[in-house]
Amino acid sequence: MKHLISRGLMFGNLIEVSSPQLVARYNRALRHLTGRETTLSDFHIDLSGFSPEIGDELGDRFYLNPTGANRQFILLSTAQKDAPLLNIKFSTSRGILNQFIARNEAQLFALTARDVVAGELQGSVYTVDSPARLFDIRQVTVEADTIGGHVADAGKLAKLIERFRGEPEGWRDEALIAEMIALARKTGDVTRVPISLPAMSFEQGNFWTSHFGGIYVFRDMPKPAVIARQSLGSLGAMPAAEVMDFSHRNQIADWLARNQLVEPIVQARGADAGAILRQKMDFILVDAADRLGLAMGDARRGELRKLAYRLGAGLPAEFLGLAEMLRWVEGAGDWPRISSEHPAYFYTLRARPGRDRDLVNMLLAELAPMDVRQLFITHKERFYEDYAGWNEAKKTYVADFLAREYQLDREGARQALFGAEPGMDDLAPTSGGAASWALRGTGPLNRGAAVGPWGGR
Template structure:
């Protein structure tokens, strides 16, 4: 993983902590949440305050997420809101934390000037011993305060001020006045600079979780389903599909209107996208043949394709036929959901769960390493560890050259405009009426999935 770290592809954009004052604040928060402290004099933290260096020091990568269910967090600075989230167990956690921090940016800026803010992403489930427990997670509530309890004290002080103003004998109540003065010493003048960090609750109908080998839970769709990475006894959780059941997944995605063909996606360079996917497949072929990839250009990869001839993978040949049609030099190819190229030809439609669907597609089309890196880093890092050094070098160099230089531009080109961060807007989109379908939506890019199955 050293190569990824050096190129900023792993542990990138973390917040560095070197100030003795901030380290002491972090230790106070860490001790408050876990009963532990760090002896490190410098480390890095993610959006939740998790530090890989401290995790290594404590021998516990889940020291802020012990049950893998209700993630705790430490905020030292509002700069954390743009940092990644490491050791992800729920795909929604980073988005929830970022929305909380953006909604309370001014308050957090003021509070972190004097103390660390600590809290938890809490829900009604405290353990996930069985898959059925995951379906009990309906919403997540963010609760937070400084270690010194400034938010709670500010609330108490506001209540006392109301009593002082409204009770006829309030100005003569020495105990009340003494309590107000004592609290004001800790909170400051809350009448001029109010301190509030209200609880925020987020609906969580659809999400990915790392539990039980990796599960995609879709409850907010017309046909709810759980998609499991590997076959497992999930109990009575409704419709369950495994990744190996490609026809069922394709049919389910189509029925729920979650995907669109890249060849008809608005504003996409579909030809360039297909070529890049074909290159990634050739990289895997070259690696299997133990060929030196180095900084292989598209011409170098094309020579490999010429050498392979009819021995090229079906996924490559299917995308080549589709590319020929896009460029006007071939007939319309018929690629069913059983074809290895099928899921490489799709992307998520614009909707609130776009990133989750693209995450699922990256697992169904694993040779597209760029999409996997962007949408499913946990899977990317696990896959990277199994590759040869040849493939690791090529992929790391490609991502550093083609993605790192313009992340936002690359994501927009691949997946379209980003969904809004505002949760209310996302919820509203979930309830928008489905747009009138086009003919290609009704029959699919190469015929209806159901028709193909018959």
């Protein structure tokens, strides 16, 4: 992973912890949550306070998430809100932690100035021991306090003050006054500077989890579905109308269309379809060279074109399908016929705007894994897994490309590929029914039948 780390593509934007005071605070929280501590004098932490260096030291990458169901967190600073979240078990965790920090930033800033804050993302289950248990996770509650209990003490002091003010003889109650003074020494004047960090709950609607090889759970849909990376035989019974694995391409395409979750790149508003298609084709050629052990030269587009000539009849079907589409985009060919049975099909789509846009793009990235840019942006866990199996030439090419074409303007790249961030109007639930483009020239959609926008024009 050295190419990624050196270019800030892995472990980038982590927060450095090097002062003795902050290291001591971190150890207090670590002992409180796990009963363990670190001997390191400096390390880096992510959004949740997880440190890859401490994970290596303890031999446990999940020391803050031992059951994989209820992630614990350690906040030394509100600056952690801009750090990545490592070792993700649920796709919703980063958004939940970010919202918690954003909504309580002033309080957390004041609290972390005096102590470390620790807490937990509490789901409705204690462990995920079967795929069906994923449907029991309907809400995640975030609870947190300083290790010194400042929030709890402030709440207690506020009640004592209320009691003092409400009792006619309260000023004579020496025990009450003494308790108030003792608490005020820890919390300060809560009448002037209130301390409050209420528990916050978040609905766990549609999500991805790394459990059981990777599963997408879409339950807040007109037609709930589960889509798994591994074969259905490994899942057991699931409480969903449709259960599919990645081998069920036609069924997945049908379900995405009926729920109006995707759109063709060539019809997407504001997308430079030609540029996007060309880059996808480059990635497919690089992947072919990696698998066949072919030299790529400097891997510039000219060299990749020579590689395409060398492959000739051996060009991947994904490349040929996108090339056919590119010819149509540039006015040099007929409307392509690419159904969901075609290997290029999922490379031709992106998620429609809406509340599940990022989750759908994450799914599409796994169904079209040779598009390494989309895989890196939307599904880093899968990207790092695939990266480990590439040869040195592909690792270097991909790392250089992402550093050059993505790192310098992340927001611009995301908008060019996926469109603007969803607005409030886009967050309404999607309606059922097949998308109109999916029906064009294909006839009725039957479960298991090949579908797609490229059937006719």
